[in-house]
Amino acid sequence: MSNSSPVLSLSHNVTICTGIKFDYWKKGNSRMSKKIICLFDIDGTLTEPRQPIKSNVEKFLLTVVKKDFDIAVVGGSDLNKIKEQLGVEGLFEKYKYVFAENGLVAFNEGKLLPSETIQSMIGEDALQDLINFSLRYISELQLPFKRGTFIEFRTGMLNISPVGRNCTKEEREQFYEYDIENQVRQKFIQALKKEFPNLALTYSIGGQISFDVFPVGWDKTYCLRHIQGYEEIHFFGDKTAVGGNDHEIYESDLTVGHRVTSPEDTINQLKILMTLIKESKEKEQMKIPMQCI
Numbered sequence: 001m002s003n004s005s006p007v008l009s010l011s012h013n014v015t016i017c018t019g020i021k022f023d024y025w026k027k028g029n030s031r032m033s034k035k036i037i038c039l040f041d042i043d044g045t046l047t048e049p050r051q052p053i054k055s056n057v058e059k060f061l062l063t064v065v066k067k068d069f070d071i072a073v074v075g076g077s078d079l080n081k082i083k084e085q086l087g088v089e090g091l092f093e094k095y096k097y098v099f100a101e102n103g104l105v106a107f108n109e110g111k112l113l114p115s116e117t118i119q120s121m122i123g124e125d126a127l128q129d130l131i132n133f134s135l136r137y138i139s140e141l142q143l144p145f146k147r148g149t150f151i152e153f154r155t156g157m158l159n160i161s162p163v164g165r166n167c168t169k170e171e172r173e174q175f176y177e178y179d180i181e182n183q184v185r186q187k188f189i190q191a192l193k194k195e196f197p198n199l200a201l202t203y204s205i206g207g208q209i210s211f212d213v214f215p216v217g218w219d220k221t222y223c224l225r226h227i228q229g230y231e232e233i234h235f236f237g238d239k240t241a242v243g244g245n246d247h248e249i250y251e252s253d254l255t256v257g258h259r260v261t262s263p264e265d266t267i268n269q270l271k272i273l274m275t276l277i278k279e280s281k282e283k284e285q286m287k288i289p290m291q292c293i
């Protein structure tokens with residue numbers, strides 16, 4: 001979706017434009033005082049990959065978007081990395097919900113919610129088999145370069161990086177280009193699926209240098225169980241295609257999905273959404289029936 005396009009790409013085969021054209025509005029979703037929460041992926045949606053949020057993006061969220069909607073974030077990373085990107089100071093005041101590790105580590109207004117672990121779900125033996133196989137596989141990979149931290153153990157997932165997570169920003173980009181050409185991560189995932197056909201695991205490529213492995217259903221939709229009291233959850237993410245780490249939540253019936261290409265595109269799409277909702281409220285106030293195409 002181009003940044004200049006006045007069209008939002010939503011899930012549920014829905015496209016909206018400034019002409020207000022889609023079933024979403026017909027179903028009475030335009031009524032006033034509807035409680036909406038905007039839930040954002042982090043890398044590629046609110047920030048450049050692994051980079052801190054830019055001040056103009058944060059300012060827009062906190063001073064403009066929050067006037068109309070509650071806001072929340074969901075990342076695959078652990079809480080420390082989210083803090084590095086979104087700031088430690090006031091994190092839980094800025095965002096109604098903060099979901100690390102797809103929501104396996106979840107905070108509502110700063111309060112930690114109950115969670116599960118990958119080892120309790122798949123068992124210690126299977127987990128070790130998976131780790132051992134992955135380390136062997138990595139040891140046999142020949143890449144342009146390798147760095148450290150090949151497997152990061154998180155609450156609800158393993159994050160596996162063939163090149164190692166201790167890359168510099170430049171090295172991350174180099175590996176990303178190399179991976180596009182050589183499909184290192186895709187081939188690794190195929191090998192894992194072949195080796196462990198009976199484990200109910202999902203393999204999800206996100207970011208530039210790694211992929212996540214977690215029990216089926218523990219993708220970003222996991223966080224939705226924690227969100228209560230809203231009539232609509234608008235999700236914004238950049239990796240919405242099949243195999244991307246935003247795919248399931250983007251497609252979920254519980255969300256209105258927005259596919260974005262960058263933090264700037266996220267702002268753009270938010271502006272359009274706010275305009276559309278404002279327009280529909282005004283029309284309702286004037287008691288003019290919606291003109292739906």
Ligand SMILES: [Mg+2]
Nearest residue numbers: 041043044238
């Ligand atoms: Mg992303």
